[in-house]
Amino acid sequence: MKKKLLAGLLTTAMVATMVAGCGGNTSDTGSNSSSSNTSDGGSQTVGISMPTQSLERWNRDGEYLKEQFEKAGYKVELTYSDNDSGRQVNDIQNMIAADVDLLVVAAIDGAALNTAMDEAADAEIPVISYDRLILNDAVSYYVSFDNYTVGKLQGEYVVEALDLENATTTYNMEFTAGDPADNNAGYFYQGAYDVLKKYIDAGTLKVVSGQVDFDSVATAQWSTDTALDRAQNILGSYYADGTQLDVWLCSNDSTALGVAQAIQSDYSGTNKPIITGQDGDIANLKNIVDGIQTMTVYKNVSNESVVTLALAQAILKGETIDESLCDTFDIECAYDTTSYSTTEGHNCPSFLLVPAVVTKDNLDYLVDTGLYEWDGDYLKSTAE
Numbered sequence: 509m510k511k512k513l514l515a516g517l518l519t520t521a522m523v524a525t526m527v528a529g530c531g532g533n534t535s536d537t538g539s540n541s542s543s544s545n546t547s548d549g550g551s552q553t554v555g556i557s558m559p560t561q562s563l564e565r566w567n568r569d570g571e572y573l574k575e576q577f578e579k580a581g582y583k584v585e586l587t588y589s590d591n592d593s594g595r596q597v598n599d600i601q602n603m604i605a606a607d608v609d610l611l612v613v614a615a616i617d618g619a620a621l622n623t624a625m626d627e628a629a630d631a632e633i634p635v636i637s638y639d640r641l642i643l644n645d646a647v648s649y650y651v652s653f654d655n656y657t658v659g660k661l662q663g664e665y666v667v668e669a670l671d672l673e674n675a676t677t678t679y680n681m682e683f684t685a686g687d688p689a690d691n692n693a694g695y696f697y698q699g700a701y702d703v704l705k706k707y708i709d710a711g712t713l714k715v716v717s718g719q720v721d722f723d724s725v726a727t728a729q730w731s732t733d734t735a736l737d738r739a740q741n742i743l744g745s746y747y748a749d750g751t752q753l754d755v756w757l758c759s760n761d762s763t764a765l766g767v768a769q770a771i772q773s774d775y776s777g778t779n780k781p782i783i784t785g786q787d788g789d790i791a792n793l794k795n796i797v798d799g800i801q802t803m804t805v806y807k808n809v810s811n812e813s814v815v816t817l818a819l820a821q822a823i824l825k826g827e828t829i830d831e832s833l834c835d836t837f838d839i840e841c842a843y844d845t846t847s848y849s850t851t852e853g854h855n856c857p858s859f860l861l862v863p864a865v866v867t868k869d870n871l872d873y874l875v876d877t878g879l880y881e882w883d884g885d886y887l888k889s890t891a892e
C-alpha cells in the first residue's frame with residue numbers, strides 16, 4: 509500500500525517519514541491484508557491487546573473496540589495482559605502466530621514491546637498504537653487524545669477555580685502523576701505543570717512537599733494504592749501541623765481515588781481541596797457528585813474506537829491515509845504528523861481526539877454521549 513506523497517511541499521527527509529507510518533523505512537503497512545478485499549471485515553482478524561482490566565477505562569476500550577470491529581465484520585482476538593509487559597509481548601506474539609491481519613495495541617510499557625513489534629514488522633502486520641504510544645518504528649499509526657491538552661485542562665481548571673491571576677494569597681498544592689512506563693504520563697504532567705509554573709514561580713502556588721519533578725510525583729501502574737500511600741506520607745510529613753492544602757493535581761482518576769482517600773483519612777483541615785482527574789471512571793463521578801473530587805478530564809473512548817476502526821479499515825484496504833479520514837465520522841479529531849515520535853526523527857502520523865472538562869455542573873455532558881445515565885443521584889454506565 510502506498511500512501512499519498514506530499515512531494516514538492518516537503519523536504520525529502522520529511523516525506524520519508526510521513527509516507528511510511530512511524531518507522532519511515534517501509535512504505536507498506538498493510539501488505540498482510542488481502543489486497544483484493546475491499547469489503548469490510550470478511551475473513552480478516554484484528555488482534556486487540558489491552559493493558560489491564562484493573563483500571564476501569566480499559567474495560568470500556570476493549571468492549572467498544574471489539575464491538576466496533578465485530579459490527580464491521582471482522583473477527584476479533586482481545587487480550588488483557590494484567591499490567592505485565594512480558595505477558596503483553598507474549599499475547600501479541602500469539603496473535604502474530606495466529607496470523608491476524610492488523611494489531612491494535614495499548615502498551616503497558618511503551619519501551620518494552622520491541623520483540624513483539626519486530627515480529628509484527630517481519631510478518632508485515634500493521635500496528636495501530638492505541639491511546640499510548642509504542643516507542644518502536646513498526647507502529648504504523650497512533651490514535652489517541654491530545655495528551656498534552658489533557659494536562660493543560662487540569663492546570664487551567666485550577667487557575668480559574670482559584671482565580672490565580674488575581675490571587676493575593678498563597679495556595680498550597682501537591683502533584684500526583686502517572687506511570688513512567690506510559691508514554692502519555694509525561695505529556696499529562698507537562699501540560700499541567702506548564703500552566704501552573706508561572707504561579708509557582710510567582711509564589712501564588714506553593715508545592716509544600718517540594719516534589720515537582722516527574723519522577724518524584726509519578727505513580728507506577730497508575731495504582732490507587734501507591735497514590736494513597738504517597739499522599740498519606742505527604743500529608744503526615746508536611747500538613748500534620750495544620751498547613752492548609754488547597755489543590756492536589758492528579759493526572760487521572762485511579763490516582764485521584766487514592767489521593768481523595770488519603771485526604772479523607774489523613775487530612776485535618778476543614779476545607780475541601782481541589783482534586784483533578786482524568787477518564788470519568790464511575791467511582792470518581794460519584795466522588796464528583798459528593799464534592800470529594802472536583803473535576804475529571806473526560807475522553808470519550810467510544811469515539812476513540814470509532815476512529816480506530818476507520819483507520820484500520822483504511823489501512824487494510826490500502827487507502828490513502830491523511831486528515832481526510834477525520835471527515836468520515838462526526839467526531840472532532842486532528843491529523844498530526846509532528847507531535848509524536850516512535851524513535852528520534854521518526855514522527856508517527858497520529859489521529860488525536862479532543863478531551864473535555866467534566867465537573868459537578870456539567871455531568872449531563874456525559875449523559876448526552878449516551879454512554880452514561882442517571883441512577884438516582886449518581887451516574888452509571890448505560891452498558892450495565
Ligand code: GAL
Binds near residue numbers: 639
Ligand atoms: C493513560 C490513559 C489515561 C488513563 C491512564 C491510566 O495512558 O491515556 O486515560 O487511563 O493511562 O490507565
